[in-house]
Amino acid sequence: MMKAVPKRLETGKKRPKNTKQKILVAGRRIFAEKGYSHTRIQDLLKAAGVSPGAFYNYFSNKEELFLELVREAGEALRESVQKIRVQGIKVGNQDELFLVLIDSIRYFFEFVDQNRAGLLILFREQQTSNPIIMDTLNLIISEIHRDLKKDIHTGIDMGMIAVADPGIAAWGVLSAISGVTLAYLNNPKIERDKLIQTLSELILLGLFRR
Amino acid sequence: MMKAVPKRLETGKKRPKNTKQKILVAGRRIFAEKGYSHTRIQDLLKAAGVSPGAFYNYFSNKEELFLELVREAGEALRESVQKIRVQGIKVGNQDELFLVLIDSIRYFFEFVDQNRAGLLILFREQQTSNPIIMDTLNLIISEIHRDLKKDIHTGIDMGMIAVADPGIAAWGVLSAISGVTLAYLNNPKIERDKLIQTLSELILLGLFRR
Amino acid sequence: MMKAVPKRLETGKKRPKNTKQKILVAGRRIFAEKGYSHTRIQDLLKAAGVSPGAFYNYFSNKEELFLELVREAGEALRESVQKIRVQGIKVGNQDELFLVLIDSIRYFFEFVDQNRAGLLILFREQQTSNPIIMDTLNLIISEIHRDLKKDIHTGIDMGMIAVADPGIAAWGVLSAISGVTLAYLNNPKIERDKLIQTLSELILLGLFRR
Amino acid sequence: MMKAVPKRLETGKKRPKNTKQKILVAGRRIFAEKGYSHTRIQDLLKAAGVSPGAFYNYFSNKEELFLELVREAGEALRESVQKIRVQGIKVGNQDELFLVLIDSIRYFFEFVDQNRAGLLILFREQQTSNPIIMDTLNLIISEIHRDLKKDIHTGIDMGMIAVADPGIAAWGVLSAISGVTLAYLNNPKIERDKLIQTLSELILLGLFRR
DNA sequence: AATGAATGAGAATTCATTCAT
DNA sequence: TATGAATGAATTCTCATTCAT
DSSP states (O other): OOOOOOOOTTTTOOOOOOHHHHHHHHHHHHHHHHOTTTOOHHHHHHHHTOOHHHHHHHOSSHHHHHHHHHHHHHHHHHHHHHHHHHHHTTOOSHHHHHHHHHHHHHHHHHHHHHTHHHHHHHHHGGGOSOHHHHHHHHHHHHHHHHHHHHHHHHHHHTTSBOOSOHHHHHHHHHHHHHHHHHHHHHOTTSOHHHHHHHHHHHHHHOSBOO | OOOOOOSOGGGGSOOOOOHHHHHHHHHHHHHHHHOTTTOOHHHHHHHHTOOHHHHHHHOSSHHHHHHHHHHHHHHHHHHHHHHHHHHHTTOOSHHHHHHHHHHHHHHHHHHHHHTHHHHHHHHHTTTOSOHHHHHHHHHHHHHHHHHHHHHHHHHHHTTSBOOSOHHHHHHHHHHHHHHHHHHHHHOTTSOHHHHHHHHHHHHHHOSBOO | OOOOOOOOTTTTOOOOOOHHHHHHHHHHHHHHHHOTTTOOHHHHHHHHTOOHHHHHHHOSSHHHHHHHHHHHHHHHHHHHHHHHHHHHTTOOSHHHHHHHHHHHHHHHHHHHHHTHHHHHHHHHGGGOSOHHHHHHHHHHHHHHHHHHHHHHHHHHHTTSBOOSOHHHHHHHHHHHHHHHHHHHHHOTTSOHHHHHHHHHHHHHHOSBOO | OOOOOOSOGGGGSOOOOOHHHHHHHHHHHHHHHHOTTTOOHHHHHHHHTOOHHHHHHHOSSHHHHHHHHHHHHHHHHHHHHHHHHHHHTTOOSHHHHHHHHHHHHHHHHHHHHHTHHHHHHHHHTTTOSOHHHHHHHHHHHHHHHHHHHHHHHHHHHTTSBOOSOHHHHHHHHHHHHHHHHHHHHHOTTSOHHHHHHHHHHHHHHOSBOO
């Protein structure tokens, strides 16, 4: 049975370039909007203006594209977090640490603004059922968690920080940051400066007034 | 003359249970395990020992069952949080508040242990794309958020709490709690007492040692 | 994303029974006509008057249906060949053997007439590239070949048969029979009695006149 | 003054070979390995080191390439068979015919060894559903069959051969030869001399010892 | 003539939902 | 009410073929 000759209804249309880029750009946007499992390949193709065949030239399936975006976003996130740590590590007392944390969070939210789609992809899929995606996400998150836990340990050794369990505290801090970030991403009207101030105080001082 | 042996020897066997209950019980478990979109109705029906036809006597579709479970879990969560608030509202100074908070969180984690499946359903779908589910979840979360925000305001008025933005602080606290809860649900080896202690300190005192 | 409610354009249509039988019957016919790889599931569905879902209730894919038909046809073939052997084994001299062979071949072609579709399925796929199908077919063929080789050995021991290599001779005889059978299946005008006579003579006496 | 070094140092390198030849060579190999429908043009092009565009300069589609290879193989086969006939036709008695047949079959299997790929292409597709391919194959086979039938008639007229139906006998002989050839192609360990001896005896003398 | 990215019809399979019994 | 076989729209992915360069 011969395959029918593809009909080229829109002959003359320009052959587009940078197909892979187009797919990645569209993927970031659509996955951020709809999440992994609600995104149909067709949606991606339409958004990227690309044919199924072209898509499968670059990615062997939806998961592969998604993982590429997850890794990319995860790497960016971790890099951004690393830069913050590098600054944080040098301080000598609580007052300085406070100022540095505020600066770091400010810096972080600049990054958030630059990477809305990527971060939404990361945050949306925290509870997906696809084990490969889960593994990739867990790797990213657990690296960040490990770093933060180490920092908390350092803070304890330096006499600046006191917590019952640094691992749990690290989860709490990370969750607070990511939760607030998600709220911010979903509601861009939130005032950034207040957010930064509040988050820093919350993390370092808690709710209590002294 | 012997009395006839009663025919229904299997009387002890569980009666044909309420079909709807069977569906709800199975639904809680399976949705918590796999999430909404990875749960196939067939699996659920198999787990419930119920036929498709019977299912559609009680729920007009998959979404409806899910929403019922979400609402149920959300209500339970909110109730549980309410009870904590009722206790918290009475305290007069920070020391008492601290003790009450520890108690409340302990209480909350008892609830968590009793409602693993329901809470996993809530947490898993935080970023689903189904608008109805999203709305339902958002309603639940935003009510809890609103309550917490109000409490923070009260704390501020009483001179016990100081934060730049109560709304953002409420998000931070909620996120920290739900993030740590999720970590706890996914890793039951986490020591509950340390978790409660750490979380309370983090929320009220932050990371800084005084 | 909810699945759309299937539209039942032909409501009122009778719900058909014996779906598996219908699929098997249609499969035999279509596979015999078109061969495995040119048969599209859709063709099968249409021929069987069955929906995709119903098909996948009984077979997990096209290959599974095909293998069931292959095994069925192979078993029937081998049984038929076995019956012929049982008769052939008892004869004491060449004249008797000749008569028995004619009888057996006659019997075989009655079987052929009863199992046209099944045999076409077997013969068509002798060179497929699907390894599972290949294995199944090879098993069937090699069992028949082994039996025939054994019979030739017996004939040699009894002093009735003389060949340089029983294995190769068995291939030659089998190929002659199956080739002529295929020609017969594709061209039912061939006169059966002449066919039986010619084939028997060819196998036992060769072309030479004595 | 030095003579300028000629620029094309790589002249020894094989010249940009005739693209069509490359395609034909690769096609023979790949089609023989995988059969028509399991051969993807891409694989073939890769094997040939040729681009899709170049391919379609020489063949208007996959089928056309295949048919060219089928015809080529068919022609070679028929030629080879013709040569055998030319020799066979001259003999005067059965003993001579026997020797000539052995020689011819030996010659044929030398041809088989030289044309494995082509013959596999022919034999693999004996039952394809593509009507054009079928027609081409049938034409080749039926010409050979016709020739053989004619020869059998001649043998009958000369009093050397006796069969009930020359057409059927020709099918039987052809099938035996092609079946054994296929077995030989798929299992090169088969001893050629025994094969030739066995096949010749089978065809001329049948299984019976005299 | 050659290149190779792009095209898109087509094929297999899934699963929420229906409905005759 | 319950059953479960049947339905069919929807989805992913393939690969022969095209065409701008």
